[in-house]
Amino acid sequence: MSDLEEFRRYREMMNERILSAGNLGIKRFFALDSRAYEEGVLDVKTKEMIGLVASTVLRCNDCITYHTIRCVQEGVSDEELFEALNVALVVGGSITIPHLRRAVDTLDQCREKQRKGQAVKL
Amino acid sequence: MSDLEEFRRYREMMNERILSAGNLGIKRFFALDSRAYEEGVLDVKTKEMIGLVASTVLRCNDCITYHTIRCVQEGVSDEELFEALNVALVVGGSITIPHLRRAVDTLDQCREKQRKGQAVKL
């Protein structure tokens, strides 16, 4: 199983487990989280790039993997992604470099899938 | 002197002081920082909203004041700003709320200046 598939499997399994636990606050938080990235006066692509940069400066690898996949799904180009990541690098400093590596690694895995005609799924 | 003017005065004075100190690394960093927000494949407005959200989740008030002013200068609407801040709030949690207050306070001071026909300066 590839990294992306393992990421998806674990994320899906644990989210189901957590949402089935019956804590209403957590369920509502997950709903708010999804809605925050839906189209409004800002489009989804912009919001996903914002989410990626926020995840990078906060240095959360799983969040970076998630938003990189979402950016690819929304049609963000490589150049756009690198410009957004450059802002993250300048804001967050060299401490974000290992996470920059993770974002680019995920990007490359997504592009590889696209080259093979496979869907980039979450 | 208003908050925004005091912010500008101190920031300008200290930046000059720091850049005149002769440390080449710091000077180059300041140049990189400026260039990161210049137009590329992403436009300046998008980059400034990204900078604002990154500053909010990292909870840096001066950075929030700076990027809110820059967003206003780039024509970000109130609704766009609130949508970007909503992403920051969801990503960064309630711990960002005092910084959300600061961003909105700065926004209101900028709009007040605009209503009076005054320039919103940095």
Next chain:
Amino acid sequence: MSDLEEFRRYREMMNERILSAGNLGIKRFFALDSRAYEEGVLDVKTKEMIGLVASTVLRCNDCITYHTIRCVQEGVSDEELFEALNVALVVGGSITIPHLRRAVDTLDQCREKQRKGQAVKL
């Protein structure tokens, strides 16, 4: 106006401003935030101490002021507060010491009000 009153005035004013802006996500987040501290299987006092420690290790002064006031309102004793803050100090390190000072300063202002027979309000 005392520190606590200025804190309350600004917090109340800006919360009203933000909630009247019409961003549904932000409104729902504020509601979730309030509900998280309501009585459940854990009592309010325990939740407020948890909120205080979380605010201290994340080093947010406004959040520390808020939860210290709430702890006092819920009847947390000085000794209980110091034990909770000791956990925060050990987890978060010396970088939290300026925030420990803020928490104790707020505590002392609350106790002063109580000695004078005044309500400790938010």
Next chain:
Amino acid sequence: MSDLEEFRRYREMMNERILSAGNLGIKRFFALDSRAYEEGVLDVKTKEMIGLVASTVLRCNDCITYHTIRCVQEGVSDEELFEALNVALVVGGSITIPHLRRAVDTLDQCREKQRKGQAVKL
């Protein structure tokens, strides 16, 4: 070897290695750390929930694994744990979600051990 056993083995081995290195400051810090969670005016169970929430908002997986195990040992119920984690989620935002998954995963491994009549050890 299960995740929990690998966690315990590595933690124990490295703690011994570090404590045998002869740095007095580090030894004393480890002692202070242990004592912070001992019974005082707050009971151990409350302190361990505080430790879990602090670890979650600071997003430290090893600390989350440790305090989740300790919470289970102290008799924290699933509902209590989820309420504490809900506070962590609201305070720390969606960036804590991968760590929430880790906490619940650890909880489930502990409950599985208990169902089999095995001790939940550190």
Next chain:
Amino acid sequence: MSDLEEFRRYREMMNERILSAGNLGIKRFFALDSRAYEEGVLDVKTKEMIGLVASTVLRCNDCITYHTIRCVQEGVSDEELFEALNVALVVGGSITIPHLRRAVDTLDQCREKQRKGQAVKL
């Protein structure tokens, strides 16, 4: 009263208040904190520069003021301080710039005192 004097007064007053509260863990932590910067195989000057950089990347203004004063007391030159701060800036990113301003502002206040033949006190 100057910034440095107000910083010293408040820090001293609150430390006394906290240490007199009778929480043994907190007292021991404060002792450990002091000892960590005493001469060992590393000299005090090196340790204070390390403390300053750690405070800067963690973005704690009071800690930055404290360690800048201590660096000046230990004879760190302006050039050494700027080189240490440059490492902090590169590691921590532009989000540390407001704190870099604070460090340099404190440095300038200390140098002003020295020019006047006054002691730089904590």
Next chain:
Amino acid sequence: MSDLEEFRRYREMMNERILSAGNLGIKRFFALDSRAYEEGVLDVKTKEMIGLVASTVLRCNDCITYHTIRCVQEGVSDEELFEALNVALVVGGSITIPHLRRAVDTLDQCREKQRKGQAVKL
């Protein structure tokens, strides 16, 4: 392949990938990052210890592995490393303990290589 070799392989591969992507800002940042640790008025050994402590309080494992290797290459002794890590532990708190384990684990792998007469490479 050992941990250190896997770390080196992945770091080298991804850095090449990122630097070949054509984003000028990122390339310049990487150059600034390298230069920050070069000899100036502070020697390389001091700067690498500063880099290690900054990485530890910011809790970045890859950065800790990198700077521990560099410290060993620059002749930092075990006692010096533990004193620097003690400062990191006191500043950053128990939340840094898992990263302290990582630093010491890397140190031990480096010393093992040296005992075998092998180069400690990056």
